[in-house]
Amino acid sequence: MAVIADTPVLYVRTAPAEQLLPPPASSGLIGWLRANLFSSFGNTVLTLACAALILWAVPPLLRFLFIDAVWSGSDREVCLASSAHLEPGACWAFVRVWLSYFVYGFYPIPGRWRVDVFFAALAFGIGWLAWLSAPRRDLGAVYFFIVLPVLSVVLLYGFPAIGLPTVPTNLWGGVLVTIVVATVGIVASLPIGILLALGRRSELPAVRWLAIGFIEFVRGVPLITVLFMASVMLPLFVPQRLEPDKLLRALIGVAVFASAYTAEVVRGGLAAVPRGQYEAARALALTYWPTMGLVILPQALRVTLPNIVNTFIGLFKDTTLVFVVGIFDFLRTIEAARGDPKWATPVTATTGYAFAALFYFIFCYGMSRYARSVEARLSRSDRR
Amino acid sequence: MRGAIKPARHGAQAWRVGLQVLLAAVIGGLIYGAFINAADNLARTHISSGFGFWNNSAGFDISQTLIPYSPGISTFGRAFWVGLLNTLFVAALGIVLATLLGFTIGIARLSRNWLVARLAGFYVELIRNIPLLLQLLFWYNAVLKSLPELRDSIVLPMGGFLNNRGLFLPRPVFAPGFSAVIAALLVGIGAAIVLQVWARRRRKRSGAPTPVGRWIAALLVGLPLAALALAGFPVAFELPQMSRFNVVGGLEILPEFAALVVALSVYTAAFIAEVVRAGILAVAAGQTEAAQALGLRSGTTLRLIVVPQAVRVMVPPLTSQYLNLTKNSSLAVAIGYPDLVQVFAGSVLNITGQAVEVIAITMAVYLTISLFTSLVMNLYGRMTAIVER
Numbered sequence: 001m002a003v004i005a006d007t008p009v010l011y012v013r014t015a016p017a018e019q020l021l022p023p024p025a026s027s028g029l030i031g032w033l034r035a036n037l038f039s040s041f042g043n044t045v046l047t048l049a050c051a052a053l054i055l056w057a058v059p060p061l062l063r064f065l066f067i068d069a070v071w072s073g074s075d076r077e078v079c080l081a082s083s084a085h086l087e088p089g090a091c092w093a094f095v096r097v098w099l100s101y102f103v104y105g106f107y108p109i110p111g112r113w114r115v116d117v118f119f120a121a122l123a124f125g126i127g128w129l130a131w132l133s134a135p136r137r138d139l140g141a142v143y144f145f146i147v148l149p150v151l152s153v154v155l156l157y158g159f160p161a162i163g164l165p166t167v168p169t170n171l172w173g174g175v176l177v178t179i180v181v182a183t184v185g186i187v188a189s190l191p192i193g194i195l196l197a198l199g200r201r202s203e204l205p206a207v208r209w210l211a212i213g214f215i216e217f218v219r220g221v222p223l224i225t226v227l228f229m230a231s232v233m234l235p236l237f238v239p240q241r242l243e244p245d246k247l248l249r250a251l252i253g254v255a256v257f258a259s260a261y262t263a264e265v266v267r268g269g270l271a272a273v274p275r276g277q278y279e280a281a282r283a284l285a286l287t288y289w290p291t292m293g294l295v296i297l298p299q300a301l302r303v304t305l306p307n308i309v310n311t312f313i314g315l316f317k318d319t320t321l322v323f324v325v326g327i328f329d330f331l332r333t334i335e336a337a338r339g340d341p342k343w344a345t346p347v348t349a350t351t352g353y354a355f356a357a358l359f360y361f362i363f364c365y366g367m368s369r370y371a372r373s374v375e376a377r378l379s380r381s382d383r384r
Numbered sequence: 385m386r387g388a389i390k391p392a393r394h395g396a397q398a399w400r401v402g403l404q405v406l407l408a409a410v411i412g413g414l415i416y417g418a419f420i421n422a423a424d425n426l427a428r429t430h431i432s433s434g435f436g437f438w439n440n441s442a443g444f445d446i447s448q449t450l451i452p453y454s455p456g457i458s459t460f461g462r463a464f465w466v467g468l469l470n471t472l473f474v475a476a477l478g479i480v481l482a483t484l485l486g487f488t489i490g491i492a493r494l495s496r497n498w499l500v501a502r503l504a505g506f507y508v509e510l511i512r513n514i515p516l517l518l519q520l521l522f523w524y525n526a527v528l529k530s531l532p533e534l535r536d537s538i539v540l541p542m543g544g545f546l547n548n549r550g551l552f553l554p555r556p557v558f559a560p561g562f563s564a565v566i567a568a569l570l571v572g573i574g575a576a577i578v579l580q581v582w583a584r585r586r587r588k589r590s591g592a593p594t595p596v597g598r599w600i601a602a603l604l605v606g607l608p609l610a611a612l613a614l615a616g617f618p619v620a621f622e623l624p625q626m627s628r629f630n631v632v633g634g635l636e637i638l639p640e641f642a643a644l645v646v647a648l649s650v651y652t653a654a655f656i657a658e659v660v661r662a663g664i665l666a667v668a669a670g671q672t673e674a675a676q677a678l679g680l681r682s683g684t685t686l687r688l689i690v691v692p693q694a695v696r697v698m699v700p701p702l703t704s705q706y707l708n709l710t711k712n713s714s715l716a717v718a719i720g721y722p723d724l725v726q727v728f729a730g731s732v733l734n735i736t737g738q739a740v741e742v743i744a745i746t747m748a749v750y751l752t753i754s755l756f757t758s759l760v761m762n763l764y765g766r767m768t769a770i771v772e773r
Contacts, residue, residue, distance in 0.1 A: 036497065036498035037498055039497075043497050047499050047500070053503070204403065206404035206405075207407060217751065220750060220751040221750045222725070222750055224715065225725065225729065225746050225747050225750065228725075228729050228746075229743050232733065232739040233739050233740055236422040236425045236740065237417075237418035237421050238421055239421055313513075320516075320518060321517060321715070323718060324718060331515070331518055338525075346530060349526040349530070353522045357518060361510070361514055364512075364513035364514070365509065365513045
């Protein structure tokens with residue numbers, strides 16, 4: 001025993017072993033690549049196929065959009081294939097020349113500041129409402145749903161008494177019309193949609209069935225037929241002297257269409273409000289409208305804001321359909337400019353569409369990011 | 385939730401009835417006013433009313449007809465059916481392609497392969513955020529219309545042509561004996577169903593694995609092929625012939641049709657991909673873990689555990705995407721594909737001027753499709769509702 005006790009124990013460590021790095025194949029860049037791209041034979045094949053797809057598609061696209069693109073010029077000559085320019089790229093010169101038409105249509109040039117002021121006022125209103133911790137958002141809602149519409153009509157259509165000459169709507173065009181249609185759609189559809197959603201949940205049968213009939217009818221037919229209806233049937237249904245102008249008819253069609261979709265989204269929000277909230281409101285002796293206005297709707301709209309934004313994205317994309325009833329929205333102005341013989345080249349159409357796609361993508365993607373951030377914020381506050 | 389809010393005061397009953405009567409009166413008054421105005425306006429512009437035009441002959445031509453139609457002889461009613469069939473045809477093809485593409489991309493978005501998931505995500509974001517009409521115009525004007533002219537047609541193998549007037553393929557001409565092949569296919573489908581049911585029953589009863597996949601494949605493919613061979617290949621191909629100014633014969637696929645199908649499937653696939661992704665994610669992770677704990681392999685887990693549960697979540701939104709696709713096919717009017725809206729709310733409306741009747745019929749068609757689908761969906765929902773124990 002003593003012998004063992006005296007000999008130093010060589011196989012027991014007195015200090016911790018030095019930490020080893022993880023094997024290179026399972027960490028760092030290589031590890032990540034192995035885990036995410038080359039974890040098995042099938043995965044490797046997929047990765048290589050995707051890489052091939054990217055290599056096949058991206059360089060020609062970049063060449064077309066940027067490297068071979070023509071950025072300035074005054075007519076089609078610069079965008080045609082020539083000895084100096086074998087593979088013509090995007091003809092951005094065409095977009096530059098026509099840009100003011102794309103934005104304002106035929107809106108008279110001296111009055112275009114009015115359009116700019118309208119854009120600024122609208123952006124201000126949207127910012128006020130979209131920024132969730134902005135001060136006085138109730139005032140923002142009043143501004144957006146009451147002040148802004150009046151201001152817009154005065155600015156855009158004109159009010160000769162204060163020195164703004166009338167600009168008939170057939171001169172409006174481009175981004176202006178796209179924004180006007182989308183904005184009218186949301187401004188009109190939100191209040192109407194809320195009323196319809198409440199109507200659909202009402203216990204008065206006449207109200208309920210009217211709301212259900214309207215919502216299901218509109219949601220069951222394509223927007224194009226609603227627009228056709230607004231543009232050819234509406235003039236029949238009103239006395240001749242009241243015949244609405246073409247843009248107004250399309251706006252009515254879009255508002256009707258959007259209301260039905262907003263109603264369904266709001267209904268989803270109403271259903272998400274717990275029953276106890278209704279009962280608590282009743283216990284406080286609140287009648288119907290105070291219950292809805294003070295207790296239920298504020299909660300329902302808060303939950304449903306992301307869905308409202310998503311509906312609005314759909315509406316924004318759908319504004320392109322006013323095209324079929326002869327309104328010159330942004331896409332239609334591109335179609336019109338594309339036909340200009342001065343710029344007729346094989347790449348004009350693609351360039352115009354690429355520009356339009358960029359415009360719509362930036363707006364829609366921006367809105368969907370916003371909707372997602374609101375959703376994340378809401379789910380954070382629910383987790384507390 | 386209805387019924388939660390009772391009138392707070394007694395004696396409100398009269399008020400409630402009054403409100404509804406008032407509402408009905410206002411709506412009725414509006415409709416009556418619209419009716420009076422419409423009669424007035426129509427009388428002034430000498431436009432007849434009623435559905436009498438249905439049997440008048442339509443003087444316009446239609447570029448794609450699935451049923452016989454000749455301008456000047458066929459009626460507006462016939463034109464309606466031509467348009468409706470074109471709509472249904474494009475929608476059906478679009479639904480099939482969008483489903484295939486959408487499922488592929490939706491599953492790819494959940495792939496453990498980073499590149500695959502990212503590419504699928506990129507596709508979804510790009511396509512969903514660009515208006516369908518813009519995509520349709522792009523496919524039609526920028527892609528298909530920039531194909532070579534007729535005389536420089538791309539010659540496809542098997543005798544097809546591709547140019548800016550369309551795709552021209554050999555057209556199969558079926559000899560009478562071909563019905564035997566169709567009969568064989570039907571028999572094969574029937575036998576496959578019987579086999580599948582038998583296998584499932586056997587597995588449920590005895591637990592013995594009963595793989596019948598190969599037999600089913602043989603029934604579905606082999607039987608028709610055998611019939612084809614036995615009947616002596618009763619099918620011939622009529623090749624398209626290129627003449628100086630056009631292509632005659634063969635099967636012609638209009639560029640308008642192709643553009644519409646491509647645009648609708650590509651666009652809807654992005655939405656279907658999201659439905660598929662959400663459906664698969666909706667299956668609780670514990671289900672997969674439990675299946676693994678029971679020793680099921682990943683393929684079997686997917687087939688027997690995840691997919692059946694995901695499908696129940698997926699079917700309602702999937703149907704609404706199919707409905708959207710069908711409704712969106714009305715965008716055909718922008719590129720001149722003769723669908724219901726283009727033929728009926730376009731040509732027929734312009735010729736007859738009877739806006740009310742024409743628009744009403746067009747809307748009624750879409751409404752019927754929508755309501756019928758939601759009826760089926762309600763039944764499906766009731767059938768597949770989880771029975772809580």
